[in-house]
Amino acid sequence: MSERRIIHIDMDYFYAQVEMRDQPKLKGKPVIVGGKASGRGVVSTASYEARKYGVHSAMPMAQAHKLCPDGYYITPHFDKYKEASEKIMNIFRGYTEIVEPLSLDEAYLDITHLVRPDLPASRIAQYIREEIFQTTQLTASAGVSYNKFLAKLASGMNKPNNLTVINYHNAHDILMNLDIGEFRGVGSATKKKMNDNGIYTGQDLYNKSERELIHLFGKRGHGLYNKARGIDDSPVKSTRVRKSVGTERTFATDVNSDEEILHKIHELSDKTAERLARIQKSGKTVTVKIKTFKFETFSKQKSLRDPIRNETDIYNIAYSLYTDLKDPEVPIRLVGVTVGNLERSTYENMSIYDFI
Ligand code: TTP
Numbered sequence: 001m002s003e004r005r006i007i008h009i010d011m012d013y014f015y016a017q018v019e020m021r022d023q024p025k026l027k028g029k030p031v032i033v034g035g036k037a038s039g040r041g042v043v044s045t046a047s048y049e050a051r052k053y054g055v056h057s058a059m060p061m062a063q064a065h066k067l068c069p070d071g072y073y074i075t076p077h078f079d080k081y082k083e084a085s086e087k088i089m090n091i092f093r094g095y096t097e098i099v100e101p102l103s104l105d106e107a108y109l110d111i112t113h114l115v116r117p118d119l120p121a122s123r124i125a126q127y128i129r130e131e132i133f134q135t136t137q138l139t140a141s142a143g144v145s146y147n148k149f150l151a152k153l154a155s156g157m158n159k160p161n162n163l164t165v166i167n168y169h170n171a172h173d174i175l176m177n178l179d180i181g182e183f184r185g186v187g188s189a190t191k192k193k194m195n196d197n198g199i200y201t202g203q204d205l206y207n208k209s210e211r212e213l214i215h216l217f218g219k220r221g222h223g224l225y226n227k228a229r230g231i232d233d234s235p236v237k238s239t240r241v242r243k244s245v246g247t248e249r250t251f252a253t254d255v256n257s258d259e260e261i262l263h264k265i266h267e268l269s270d271k272t273a274e275r276l277a278r279i280q281k282s283g284k285t286v287t288v289k290i291k292t293f294k295f296e297t298f299s300k301q302k303s304l305r306d307p308i309r310n311e312t313d314i315y316n317i318a319y320s321l322y323t324d325l326k327d328p329e330v331p332i333r334l335v336g337v338t339v340g341n342l343e344r345s346t347y348e349n350m351s352i353y354d355f356i
């Protein structure tokens with residue numbers, strides 16, 4: 001398999017972080033999100049402050065209460081987590097089409113095609129983390145490497161709010177020192193069997209022959225042998241084809257000035273063009289959305305004969321849609337520009353972003 005660049009992104013203490021964002025008095029406090037302590041509720045997750053008390057995911061709530069009696073206990077708000085999740089997945093898809101979500105808060109991204117000598121994978125990962133924070137006010141950790149196994153390992157190494165790179169220089173040392181339980185696919189039963197056979201670390205695993213591992217673990221033996229060597233050829237499996245690319249912004253205060261709103265639409269058209277260029281797509285529909293100060297949403301769409309992707313074309317159409325849509329009396333709080341009905345770009349409709 002040729003050289004790849006993979007990012008694994010995982011939000012930090014996800015449910016708890018969302019709750020702490022929305023209730024600032026919880027900042028820096030031990031926060032535990034989960035079911036009720038009565039009955040059989042378990043911990044969904046805990047803030048890092050609560051983890052210091054030994055509280056962790058899947059622990060019975062009653063036990064968490066014993067370990068951390070002064071913690072702040074919150075029942076989950078799944079709609080909020082879902083909303084944040086959609087936002088981050090949307091950000092990922094603005095960078096690459098090859099996104100494999102693993103859960104609400106976690107995904108693999110194959111960004112091989114985006115990397116350039118002046119734009120290393122780690123910088124792209126940093127941009128993604130920044131965009132997540134700007135959009136959701138939540139922090140994420142990222143791991144960057146040349147395969148999925150190592151990217152995921154990396155993202156967990158310096159949590160929370162960090163970026164970790166595993167490359168050909170440091171991979172071997174990291175793997176040799178790794179507890180055997182940290183290898184992907186090694187659950188508690190396998191871990192016990194490993195320990196029974198004298199395997200406690202990556203180094204111990206590395207020292208076993210492939211034949212021995214196949215003898216002990218059957219079909220999985222080959223994969224384990226490779227993991228100890230940092231080899232993992234599994235592809236990032238994207239789960240859906242992207243149908244549109246859009247960007248939206250909420251104003252700090254409700255706005256009624258056409259000049260200001262059109263300025264924003266110009267920026268959003270630029271941003272959308274940039275995203276289209278990254279994924280090498282053009283689209284045949286442009287949609288402008290506005291949300292009024294009363295939270296009513298209106299949108300208007302135009303379908304085109306030929307696909308477009310450059311910032312000027314997008315802006316021109318968005319401009320006319322906006323003038324049709326906007327009521328001069330009504331201040332707005334949010335504006336969005338989306339290009340849909342996507343297809344692969346041809347040279348003629350490329351934008352300046354293709355040449356920088
Ligand atoms: P994780 O990413 O495993 O954990 P986390 O984001 O809370 O913390 P971190 O990544 O910083 O270690 O899981 C994501 C969310 O999934 C988590 O916030 C809550 C939910 N979850 C459960 O409901 N039950 C579980 O057993 C686990 C592991 C997670």
Ligand code: MG
Nearest residue numbers: 010011012105
């Ligand atoms: Mg997480």
